Amino acid sequence: MKPTPPARRSRLVAVILSTIIPGLGQGWLGEWPRALGVFLATVTALGATLWYGKPGWLVIPAALWVWNVFDCLRLPRGAPLWLATLLWLGMAYGIGWQATEINPRAFIENSERARSVFRPMLEPDFFRLRTEVRQGWVEVEVPCSSAPPRAEHTVEAVTVRVSPDCASLNEALIVTVEGLWPNEPTQVFWSTPIGDIKLVGGQYNAMLLVTSDEAGKITALVRVPPSAQDAMPDPTLPLKHRVYVEQERKIGGIEISRNGGYILQGIYETLALALLTTTLGAVLALPLSFPAARNLMSGHAVTFFIYLVIRTILNILRSIEALIMAIIFVVIVGLGPFAGMLALTVHTVAALAKLYSEVVEGIDPGPIEAVRATGATWLQVVRFAVIPQIVPLFTALTIYRWDINVRMSTIIGFVGGGGIGYFLWQWLVLNDYRAVSSCFIAIAVVVLTLDTFSARVRERLG
Amino acid sequence: MKPRTPPPLWRATKWIVLLVLLAAAYSLSWRVTQPDFLKLIVAAPKAKQIIGDFLHPDIIEREAEISLIEIPFPIPCGSTEVEAAPAPVRLRVEPACAEPRGIFRVSGSDLGPGSTVVMRWLLPSGGTLPIEQYPVDEEGAFSAEIQARPIAATKDGVPARLQAEVSVPLTRIHVSQAMRDVLNAIMVTIFMALLSTTLGTLIAAPLSFLAARNITRTSRLGSVVYYLVRSLLNITRSFEPLVIATIFALIVGYGTPFAGVLGLVITTAASLGKMFSEAVESIDPGPIEAITASGARRSQVVMYGVVPQIIPDFLSYIIYHWDINVRLSTIIGFVGGGGIGYYLSQRFNSFEYHKASTAILAIIVVVWALDFLSAQVRKRMA
Amino acid sequence: MLPLSSHPAHPPGECPLLQVQNLTKVYPSGTVALKDVSFDVDDREFLVVIGLSGSGKSTLLRCINRLIEPTSGRVLWDGQDITAAAPAELRSIRRQIGMVFQQFNLVRRSSVLTNVLSGRLGYANPWLSLIGLWPPTERERAMRALERVGIADKVNERADALSGGQQQRVGVARALMQEPRLLLADEPIASLDPVLAHSILQYLEQLNKKDGITVICSLHFLDLVHRYATRVIGLKDGIKVFEGLPQEIDRKRFKEVYGEEAQEVRAASLEAA
Incomplete structure (x- = not known):
C-alpha cells in the first residue's frame, strides 16, 4: 500500500499533532518550511518568556500556540502570517525592552549628574595659559610642644611668618608673608604632615584668597582646620604641619597642559600599537593564509585535515573580541601596552589570515x-601569475585592518x-571630565584623519 | 601626450625617504610599546595556571551539603570571656586565643572525605575576611596554621569569630550557579x-x-x-x-x-x-x-x-x-x-x-x- | 477641460492641445539647452522631435510636464498655463500626460504589476496607495494595459527579469494607466534592437490612431521619422531649426539639423533603403 500523499492526509490528525508540538501538523501535511518556522517561533517565544520569568508574558507563546493550531486547520492558506510575526516581535521587543532595563526617564531623573558630567566637558583640558608660580611655606607645630621652633621660613624671596609658633585644633594663627608679587591674589592653604591639603577659607570648605598689597605683603588670619589631625595615631604628639601661600600669574601665551601631555602620549601609544600590531599580524597571517585556503588544501585527506584545524582555530580566535584577549594578557604579562599589543596581534592574525585565505581561494x-603554458617554472608561475593577483588585495585588506586596529x-x-x-579610563574613574572631553576630541581627530588617509591610499590602490 | 616619467634619481630618493620614515615610525612604536617577549616566557607558569583554569569552565557542579561552624576567637587573649564550645563541635582551635600576629592551629575531624573547608573571619564590625580554602584528607581531617590578623581584634568586648564552611560533595550533578x-x-x-x-x-x-x-x-x-x-x-x-x-x-x-x-x-x-x-x-x-x-x-x-x-x-x-x-x-x-x-x-x-x-x-x-x-x-x- | 478665463483668445475647441511659447532653459552650469522654442501641437498629432544628442530634445519634453523647470517661456495645456500651475494643479495636468523613457525607468526590484499600477498614482487614494492597497478595478485596469502590450503573463515577475523590449512595453502600459491625452516619448527606442524598436513604435502609432492619443516623440533615426510622424520638429543646439511635414526633410534641411559630417551617413542609409 502506498503512503497517502501529504496533501490528502487527515486534517484532524494534523491539528492534533500541532496541538502537541507546534508545527508538527503542518509538517505532516507536507509544509516543512512552514512547520520549521512555526516550531522555532513558538519555542523561542516560550524559551524567552520562561527565562524572563514574568508569567504575564506567557500569553504570547500561548497565543502563538493557538495560532499554530488555527494555521494547521486552515492549510494550505493558513492563518495570517502577519499576526504571528506581530506576536513574536511584540514578545522580543517587549521582553528585550524590560530585560535591558531601558529607562528613558533616567535622563531626567539623573539630569543633575548628566549636567555635572557634560558641563566640564565644554571646556576641554588640553591647552592652558602659561603661568608662573611664586610659593612659600612655613612649618607650624600642632599641638604645641614645650619648646616649639620659630615659625618662620623663607623660600627664595618669599618669607612666611606665623604667630604664635604653634597651636591646637581650631586655634587662630596670624600669617604674614613678604616678598610676594604686589596686587595679586594669593592662595593660603594648610598641609598636614602626611601631605593632605586642607582648605582654610569659609567653613574650611573654600580656598582662602588674600590679595597682596603694593609691597607684596599679606596678613591673614588662619584657624587650624579641625580635620588637621584626622588619621593621626596619637593626637597628643606635636607634629609639623605646613601653611602654604601660592601666587599664580599669567605671563602670556599658551602651553599644553599636563593632561594635554598625557593625551599626546596616549595618542602616540595608540598609533604605535596600531602600526605594530597590523604589521606583526600581517606578517604572521601571511604564511597561515595558504594552509587556510580550501582550494590549495582539499586535494589530500591530510592537508584537508590541516585546513580544517587551522580554520577552526582562526574562527574561534575571531569570535573572541580583542578586548577579552587583552584582559587575559594583562593577567599574564601585566598592565601596559605590551598586553594590548599581544591581544591585538592575535586578533589581527585571526582576522587577516581568514581574509587573505579568501583572496587565495578566489x-x-x-x-x-x-604562464605555465609558456614553460615557466613553479617559482615563475608564482611570481608572474599568483603574486600580481593577490598583492593589491592583500594590501587593501591590510590597510583596512590597520583602520580597525587604530579604533581598537x-x-x-x-x-x-x-x-x-x-588615560581615558583613569580620568573617568577620577571624574576629570575636562580631560575626558579633550580625550574624545583627540580620538575623533586621529581616527578621522587616518580614515581619510587610508581611504585615499585604498583609492589609489584600487 | 605621454605622461612624463620622473627621473630615476628622484624616484630613488622618494623611496629612500619613505623607507627612512617607515623605519623611524617602527622604531618609535617599538620603543613606546615596550614589547618584552621574554615576559611571555617568564610568565609561562602563570599563563599555564590561567589557561588551566580556562580549560575547566564552571558549567556543572556536584551538589554539596554545606555546614557552617563558628568559634569565637578573642584577639588579644583575655580581651573577652568566651564560653566553652558545645560538645560535638568537629573543629578545634589551639590555643583558643592569640595575640595580634600570633600563629594558631585549626584542625578538624570527621568532616567527610573529599570535602573542602573554607575558613574566614567574621569581624566584629560585621565584615568578613576570607582566609583560605583547605582540602580534607581521606580520613576526613584537616589541619592548618593561621595567623591572627590585627584587624580581627576584639572590639568593644565582641570577639571576631572563626567560620569554617564545610562542603561535603554529593553524587548528584546540576548546572552550576x-x-x-x-x-x-x-x-x-x-x-x-x-x-x-x-x-x-x-x-x-x-x-x-x-x-x-x-x-x-x-x-x-x-x-x-x-x-x-x-x-x-x-x-x-x-x-x-x-x-x-x-x-x-x-x-x-x-x-x-x-x-x-x-x-x-x-x-x-x-x-x-x-x-x-x-x-x-x-x-x-x-x-x-x-x-x-x-x-x-x-x-x-x-x-x-x-x-x-x-x-x-x-x-x-x-x-x-x-x-x-x-x-x-x-x-x-x-x-x-x-x-x-x-x-x-x-x-x-x-x-x-x-x-x-x-x-x-x-x-x-x-x-x-x-x-x-x-x-x-x-x-x-x- | 475648460481653458482658463485669462486666455479668451482661444475659445474651447479652437485652441491647440499644447502650445509652447518662447521656451528657454539655461542650466545652472550655464549651458543653454533650449533657446526661444515655440510650436503648437494639435489633438491627435504624432509629432516627432529630431536632433543630435545634446540638442535639447530631452529637455524640451521634460519642460512640457515640468520635470525640468523652464527658465522662461510658457507651456499652455488646453489653454492652461502649466509653467505657472500650483503643485496640485500641476499633478492633475501631469496625470493627463503619459511619459515613456529611453531607459524605461522602471523600479527594477518591484513586480511588473506594481510598476504598472504606479502609473495610476495620480488618481489613487493617497493613503491607501501608500500602504500598497489598490482597489480590484485598478488591478483589472493594469491587467488590461498589460494585455494590450502583450505581456500579461509576466505580471508577477520582477521588472529586472524582463528583456529590454518587454521592459519598454511595461513602460508603455504604465503610461496607459494614466488614460493620457498626450504621450511624451523620450527616445523610447534608443536602448532597443531595431526589430523591437518597430514594435514599440507600432504600439505608439496604434495608441495615436485608435485611441486618439496625441504623441510627442523624440527620435534618432530618420527612416523611422518618415514612417511614423505626422509632423516633425528639428532642434539644433537648443534652437528650433525645422518644423514641417516629414517628406519636407531634404538634404539641405537635414544638414541644418544634423550638421555637415552626418551627410554621408544619411546618403548611405538612403541608398541602402
Missing part, C-alpha cells in the same frame, strides 16, 4: 594556466592594554 | 544587540535621507543640512561604542544594560546612517522621474520610486550591523554597559577564572550561532 586559475587601540586601554584608552 | 548567571547575562546580551540594532536603524533611516547628496543637496539650505548631518555621522562614527558607553554609564548607572544599549544605538545609528545614505545616493533616478511624471504626490514617489530600490540594501546592512552589535554587546559591559561583558569583567576582577572561562565559552557559542543564523538569512535574501 585566484583566477586562467593566468596560472597561461583607542579602547584596548580600558582593560589595561595601553594607549589613549588607559 | 555560574552557568545560570552566564545564561542570564547572555540572554540580556542578545536582547541588547536586538534593541540597539532596531533603535539604531530607526534613527539612521531618516538621517540617511538627510545625508544623501541626491535627496538633500537641492538647495543652499539643503547643502547646509547635508554637510551638518554628514559631519555629525562621521564624527560619531570615529568613536568606538565602548567610549560612548562610558559616558552613558556615568549618567544612567554603571553596569546597567541600558547604558550599553545607548552606546550601541549611537554608533549603530551613525554607521548605518552612513551606509544607508550611500544606498540612497546610488538609487536610479529614472523611476522617480517616471512616477513624478505620472502626477503622483511626493509621498507616493518616495513609497513607489525610492523605497523599493533601497529596501534590499538596507536589510543587508542591518543584518551586517546586527552581527557587529552581537559582538560588541559581549564587551560593552567592560565599561559598565551590562550584559555578559559586565559579568566577565567582574569575574576577572575577583580572579574567578573558571567562571570567566564559562562566560568566554558562552560568548564563542553565541557569536558563532548568531553568525550562522545571519549567514542563512543573507543567503535566503540573495
Whole structure:
C-alpha cells in the first residue's frame, strides 16, 4: 500500500499533532518550511518568556500556540502570517525592552549628574595659559610642644611668618608673608604632615584668597582646620604641619597642559600599537593564509585535515573580541601596552589570515594556466601569475585592518592594554571630565584623519 | 601626450625617504610599546595556571551539603570571656586565643572525605575576611596554621569569630550557579544587540535621507543640512561604542544594560546612517522621474520610486550591523554597559577564572550561532 | 477641460492641445539647452522631435510636464498655463500626460504589476496607495494595459527579469494607466534592437490612431521619422531649426539639423533603403 500523499492526509490528525508540538501538523501535511518556522517561533517565544520569568508574558507563546493550531486547520492558506510575526516581535521587543532595563526617564531623573558630567566637558583640558608660580611655606607645630621652633621660613624671596609658633585644633594663627608679587591674589592653604591639603577659607570648605598689597605683603588670619589631625595615631604628639601661600600669574601665551601631555602620549601609544600590531599580524597571517585556503588544501585527506584545524582555530580566535584577549594578557604579562599589543596581534592574525585565505581561494586559475603554458617554472608561475593577483588585495585588506586596529587601540586601554584608552579610563574613574572631553576630541581627530588617509591610499590602490 | 616619467634619481630618493620614515615610525612604536617577549616566557607558569583554569569552565557542579561552624576567637587573649564550645563541635582551635600576629592551629575531624573547608573571619564590625580554602584528607581531617590578623581584634568586648564552611560533595550533578548567571547575562546580551540594532536603524533611516547628496543637496539650505548631518555621522562614527558607553554609564548607572544599549544605538545609528545614505545616493533616478511624471504626490514617489530600490540594501546592512552589535554587546559591559561583558569583567576582577572561562565559552557559542543564523538569512535574501 | 478665463483668445475647441511659447532653459552650469522654442501641437498629432544628442530634445519634453523647470517661456495645456500651475494643479495636468523613457525607468526590484499600477498614482487614494492597497478595478485596469502590450503573463515577475523590449512595453502600459491625452516619448527606442524598436513604435502609432492619443516623440533615426510622424520638429543646439511635414526633410534641411559630417551617413542609409 502506498503512503497517502501529504496533501490528502487527515486534517484532524494534523491539528492534533500541532496541538502537541507546534508545527508538527503542518509538517505532516507536507509544509516543512512552514512547520520549521512555526516550531522555532513558538519555542523561542516560550524559551524567552520562561527565562524572563514574568508569567504575564506567557500569553504570547500561548497565543502563538493557538495560532499554530488555527494555521494547521486552515492549510494550505493558513492563518495570517502577519499576526504571528506581530506576536513574536511584540514578545522580543517587549521582553528585550524590560530585560535591558531601558529607562528613558533616567535622563531626567539623573539630569543633575548628566549636567555635572557634560558641563566640564565644554571646556576641554588640553591647552592652558602659561603661568608662573611664586610659593612659600612655613612649618607650624600642632599641638604645641614645650619648646616649639620659630615659625618662620623663607623660600627664595618669599618669607612666611606665623604667630604664635604653634597651636591646637581650631586655634587662630596670624600669617604674614613678604616678598610676594604686589596686587595679586594669593592662595593660603594648610598641609598636614602626611601631605593632605586642607582648605582654610569659609567653613574650611573654600580656598582662602588674600590679595597682596603694593609691597607684596599679606596678613591673614588662619584657624587650624579641625580635620588637621584626622588619621593621626596619637593626637597628643606635636607634629609639623605646613601653611602654604601660592601666587599664580599669567605671563602670556599658551602651553599644553599636563593632561594635554598625557593625551599626546596616549595618542602616540595608540598609533604605535596600531602600526605594530597590523604589521606583526600581517606578517604572521601571511604564511597561515595558504594552509587556510580550501582550494590549495582539499586535494589530500591530510592537508584537508590541516585546513580544517587551522580554520577552526582562526574562527574561534575571531569570535573572541580583542578586548577579552587583552584582559587575559594583562593577567599574564601585566598592565601596559605590551598586553594590548599581544591581544591585538592575535586578533589581527585571526582576522587577516581568514581574509587573505579568501583572496587565495578566489585566484583566477586562467593566468596560472597561461604562464605555465609558456614553460615557466613553479617559482615563475608564482611570481608572474599568483603574486600580481593577490598583492593589491592583500594590501587593501591590510590597510583596512590597520583602520580597525587604530579604533581598537583607542579602547584596548580600558582593560589595561595601553594607549589613549588607559588615560581615558583613569580620568573617568577620577571624574576629570575636562580631560575626558579633550580625550574624545583627540580620538575623533586621529581616527578621522587616518580614515581619510587610508581611504585615499585604498583609492589609489584600487 | 605621454605622461612624463620622473627621473630615476628622484624616484630613488622618494623611496629612500619613505623607507627612512617607515623605519623611524617602527622604531618609535617599538620603543613606546615596550614589547618584552621574554615576559611571555617568564610568565609561562602563570599563563599555564590561567589557561588551566580556562580549560575547566564552571558549567556543572556536584551538589554539596554545606555546614557552617563558628568559634569565637578573642584577639588579644583575655580581651573577652568566651564560653566553652558545645560538645560535638568537629573543629578545634589551639590555643583558643592569640595575640595580634600570633600563629594558631585549626584542625578538624570527621568532616567527610573529599570535602573542602573554607575558613574566614567574621569581624566584629560585621565584615568578613576570607582566609583560605583547605582540602580534607581521606580520613576526613584537616589541619592548618593561621595567623591572627590585627584587624580581627576584639572590639568593644565582641570577639571576631572563626567560620569554617564545610562542603561535603554529593553524587548528584546540576548546572552550576555560574552557568545560570552566564545564561542570564547572555540572554540580556542578545536582547541588547536586538534593541540597539532596531533603535539604531530607526534613527539612521531618516538621517540617511538627510545625508544623501541626491535627496538633500537641492538647495543652499539643503547643502547646509547635508554637510551638518554628514559631519555629525562621521564624527560619531570615529568613536568606538565602548567610549560612548562610558559616558552613558556615568549618567544612567554603571553596569546597567541600558547604558550599553545607548552606546550601541549611537554608533549603530551613525554607521548605518552612513551606509544607508550611500544606498540612497546610488538609487536610479529614472523611476522617480517616471512616477513624478505620472502626477503622483511626493509621498507616493518616495513609497513607489525610492523605497523599493533601497529596501534590499538596507536589510543587508542591518543584518551586517546586527552581527557587529552581537559582538560588541559581549564587551560593552567592560565599561559598565551590562550584559555578559559586565559579568566577565567582574569575574576577572575577583580572579574567578573558571567562571570567566564559562562566560568566554558562552560568548564563542553565541557569536558563532548568531553568525550562522545571519549567514542563512543573507543567503535566503540573495 | 475648460481653458482658463485669462486666455479668451482661444475659445474651447479652437485652441491647440499644447502650445509652447518662447521656451528657454539655461542650466545652472550655464549651458543653454533650449533657446526661444515655440510650436503648437494639435489633438491627435504624432509629432516627432529630431536632433543630435545634446540638442535639447530631452529637455524640451521634460519642460512640457515640468520635470525640468523652464527658465522662461510658457507651456499652455488646453489653454492652461502649466509653467505657472500650483503643485496640485500641476499633478492633475501631469496625470493627463503619459511619459515613456529611453531607459524605461522602471523600479527594477518591484513586480511588473506594481510598476504598472504606479502609473495610476495620480488618481489613487493617497493613503491607501501608500500602504500598497489598490482597489480590484485598478488591478483589472493594469491587467488590461498589460494585455494590450502583450505581456500579461509576466505580471508577477520582477521588472529586472524582463528583456529590454518587454521592459519598454511595461513602460508603455504604465503610461496607459494614466488614460493620457498626450504621450511624451523620450527616445523610447534608443536602448532597443531595431526589430523591437518597430514594435514599440507600432504600439505608439496604434495608441495615436485608435485611441486618439496625441504623441510627442523624440527620435534618432530618420527612416523611422518618415514612417511614423505626422509632423516633425528639428532642434539644433537648443534652437528650433525645422518644423514641417516629414517628406519636407531634404538634404539641405537635414544638414541644418544634423550638421555637415552626418551627410554621408544619411546618403548611405538612403541608398541602402
